[in-house]
Amino acid sequence: xxxxxxxxxxxxxxxxxxxxxxxxxxxxxxxxxxxxxxxxxxxxxxxxxxxxxxxxxxxxxxxxxxxxxxxxxxxxxxxxxxxxxxxxxxxxxxxxxxxxxxxxxxxxxxxxxxxxxxxxxxxxxxxxxxxxxxxxxxxxxxxxxxxxxxxxxxxxxxxxxxxxxxxxxxxxxxxxxxxxxxxxxxxxxxxxxxxxxxxxxxxxxxxxxxxxxxxxxxxxxxxxxxxxxxxxxxxxxxxxxxxxxxxxxxxxxxxxxxxxxxxxx
Amino acid sequence: xxxxxxxxxxxxxxxxxxxxxxxxxxxxxxxxxxxxxxxxxxxxxxxxxxxxxxxxxxxxxxxxxxxxxxxxxxxxxxxxxxxxxxxxxxxxxxxxxxxxxxxxxxxxxxxxxxxxxxxxxxxxxxxxxxxxxxxxxxx
Numbered sequence: 001x002x003x004x005x006x007x008x009x010x011x012x013x014x015x016x017x018x019x020x021x022x023x024x025x026x027x028x029x030x031x032x033x034x035x036x037x038x039x040x041x042x043x044x045x046x047x048x049x050x051x052x053x054x055x056x057x058x059x060x061x062x063x064x065x066x067x068x069x070x071x072x073x074x075x076x077x078x079x080x081x082x083x084x085x086x087x088x089x090x091x092x093x094x095x096x097x098x099x100x101x102x103x104x105x106x107x108x109x110x111x112x113x114x115x116x117x118x119x120x121x122x123x124x125x126x127x128x129x130x131x132x133x134x135x136x137x138x139x140x141x142x143x144x145x146x147x148x149x150x151x152x153x154x155x156x157x158x159x160x161x162x163x164x165x166x167x168x169x170x171x172x173x174x175x176x177x178x179x180x181x182x183x184x185x186x187x188x189x190x191x192x193x194x195x196x197x198x199x200x201x202x203x204x205x206x207x208x209x210x211x212x213x214x215x216x217x218x219x220x221x222x223x224x225x226x227x228x229x230x231x232x233x234x235x236x237x238x239x240x241x242x243x244x245x246x247x248x249x250x251x252x253x254x255x256x257x258x259x260x261x262x263x264x265x
Numbered sequence: 266x267x268x269x270x271x272x273x274x275x276x277x278x279x280x281x282x283x284x285x286x287x288x289x290x291x292x293x294x295x296x297x298x299x300x301x302x303x304x305x306x307x308x309x310x311x312x313x314x315x316x317x318x319x320x321x322x323x324x325x326x327x328x329x330x331x332x333x334x335x336x337x338x339x340x341x342x343x344x345x346x347x348x349x350x351x352x353x354x355x356x357x358x359x360x361x362x363x364x365x366x367x368x369x370x371x372x373x374x375x376x377x378x379x380x381x382x383x384x385x386x387x388x389x390x391x392x393x394x395x396x397x398x399x400x401x402x403x404x
Contacts, residue, residue, distance in 0.1 A: 176370045179296060180378055187303035261389060 018042070020051045024058065032062045053079050053088025060095055073099055090116060090124055097131065102250075106139035138252075145247040148240040152205070155237065159212040163219035171214025174207060181207050194249040201245040209237055281361040282353040286346045288368025293345025294338045295375035301334055302382060309333030314398050327395055 018026075023038045036059045043055045056079040063072035076099070079092030097112035110132055117128030160167060184203035188196040213234055222230060246255045301308065310319045310328040319328070349368070353361055 175367065176374060179292060179371045179375050183296060183299045183303075183375070183378065186300050190304040 020046075020049070020055060023055075027062070032066055035059075036062055047082075053083035053086055053092070056083075057088050057091045057095065060092075064095075069099060069102070090119065094127065094131070097135075101135050101138060104142055106135055106142070110135050110139070141247050141252060145244050149244050152209070152237060152240055152244065156208055156212045159216040163212075163215040166215040166218035167211070170211055171218055173210045173214035173217075177207065177210055194251060195254075198245040198249040198251055201248070202241055205241045205245070206238065209234070209241065278353075278356060278358040278361040281358060281365050282350065282356060285353055285361055285365040285368050286349045288365055288372055289349040290342040290346040291372035292342075292368055292375060294342035295372060295379050296345075297338045297341035298334065299375065299379045299382060301337055302379075302386070306337070309336060 018038065020039075020042060023035065023042060026038075027035045039055045039059050043052050046052055056075045060072040060075040060079070063069070063075065073096070076092045076095035079088050080096060081089075081092075083089040083092065093112050094116060097109040097116075100106070100109035100112070113128045113131040113135060115128070116124045117132060119125060119128070181203045184199055188199035188203070191199060213230070217227075217230070246252055300306070305322045307320060307322050308330055309332060310321065310324045310330060311317075311332050312319060312324070312326060312328045314327055318332075319325075320333075324330070349364065353364055356364070
């Protein structure tokens with residue numbers, strides 16, 4: 001168990017209560033762990049203070065900024081439960097719904113957003129309404145992603161099973177595409193983590209698709225019409241692979257903005 | 266009359282081997298052009314207003330990357346050429362022909378990929394004029 005909160009409580013008691021504003025003001029001067037420990041101790045000492053729920057949400061936001069979702073969730077749950085019906089309680093509900101959406105539990109997230117949409121406050125009605133729309137769109141994209149991923153994997157397995165004898169040596173299609181795969185993997189190293197993952201997915205997934213397609217063509221040479229049809233299917237698979245890579249790494253909004261506004265340098 | 270020395274490719278393969286070397290030069294050139302554009306790479310920059318060269322990952326002011334990027338790509342292409350010539354020195358005609366085909370496809374694919382990268386980067390770029398340097402007198 002982390003002894004930091006208890007230690008911070010003792011320090012607070014000995015040194016005098018710094019107050020909510022002072023703890024928040026020092027966030028840039030110390031680690032997030034230290035800030036959260038101080039705030040945790042302050043909230044424990046002042047559970048009835050109007051800022052207590054705010055303190056819990058503040059700590060959750062620090063944990064989310066550090067990608068520590070498992071530490072953020074209990075804080076939001078406590079805000080939503082202990083301060084239910086208050087402004088910070090609703091922030092807790094929204095935060096939990098956002099975490100549910102991020103982990104693809106869209107039904108639970110949309111139910112919570114609808115709860116916010118039904119509140120009398122214009123702010124929460126607007127936030128809830130926009131969040132319901134956004135989560136619904138994300139849910140649809142995720143379902144399409146699942147279907148396309150299954151189709152892509154199934155297609156590769158089907159082709160590989162029908163062309164086992166032609167899998168090695170690798171077909172020329174893969175050999176010819178090797179420099180492109182290589183430069184994509186190298187370029188991925190300079191990108192942010194989620195973009196790097198998407199680029200690697202497209203590079204390696206594309207190589208796998210080429211391998212399966214090439215092996216199938218070697219093992220069962222098609223007629224001209226079938227070759228055309230396979231080419232169209234191949235293009236569709238490439239588009240599906242790109243879609244899956246973008247959606248799986250939460251890059252949809254960034255992708256849409258880049259397509260409409262161009263690249264930033 | 267063929268050369269009896271075992272470490273030299275037959276005459277019919279030598280021309281193809283030279284062509285393959287040039288194709289791999291193109292591959293190396295375009296590979297480094299793409300990588301140096303997409304990954305922060307130390308380059309030689311020319312600062313035209315200051316009339317000096319500088320070396321670094323990013324320029325500090327108005328600068329041209331063309332010379333540095335060209336030199337880098339040329340050097341990498343040169344290395345690819347030399348390596349391919351060494352590898353194909355004793356290859357037969359069929360192997361040289363395959364190498365030529367591979368080099369040409371790789372160069373073509375990388376040309377399309379690198380051109381696509383530059384179209385993507387430059388499509389939406391809006392150039393803006395920087396202030397003229399102090400003391401500048403138009404001719």
